[in-house]
Amino acid sequence: MSKRSDLWFNMVQMVATIEADLSKALQASHGVGLSEYRALQVLARSPDSELRMQELASYLKLNQSSVSRMAERLERQGLAIRDLCPDDKRGVYTVLTQKGRELVDRAVADYEAALDEALKAQGRDDLIPA
Template identity: 50%
Template sequence: MTTPPSAPPASSDQAVWDRVLILHAQVERHLAQALQRQHGIGLSEFRALADLARAEDGELRMQELADRIGLGQSSVTRLVGRLDAAGFAYKDLCPADKRGVYAVITDEGRQRYNAARTTYAEVLSSALNTAGTDPAIAGTVQALRSSL
């Protein structure tokens, strides 16, 4: 009977990345739960509203929005559809190029974002503080915070 080969040891880059992913998953879970519970929006919706609120004229091309929040084109189309149904954003055609589609934040979307961003900041800080007490990822939290 032969012994199966053991897995090669993780490289230091892989080990660091694994800790980053664990931290990311923990923080994202806390943020998503708080935003949904307190403001009725998901994390992707919050991030889209944040990018739109910061954009010049409160609008971004759909592809640029997709790139900024890390979604594919079809996913961002569905996301903006949900924001539109909630009255937080709408799609608009570029007057110069009818193929260009923009997502545009509404006043109500800007208000929802402004209400939710304090929750986001507080929960983010709390989640990082909590993660900083876990010996497995405390160094990662410390490294991220000290790099700012």
């Protein structure tokens, strides 16, 4: 393999390890995984705290099926609801609930601390300035 391929492989492994650490921290502290947390973050930053399912899928780089299952999990926890688009009954929105917003607000400090710790553990706390 080329040096470039080796470097890319190492970077992918580092990111996967950091993401696993973030997911564990969020699950332990807040009962959500990394994908769910990112979905809640995206919704919190969106106008009216809602997005069409395909827009959410695009932001998260997940397929429609994965986002549908995630939205169902978020709904079961009361963190988001799914709502039909008033203009197009085929369109479905995911809407952040107050409980979901509160979770994002509480979790952000734990997420940041876990990210800092994971970057340090990889010896790469220089990658993202504080």
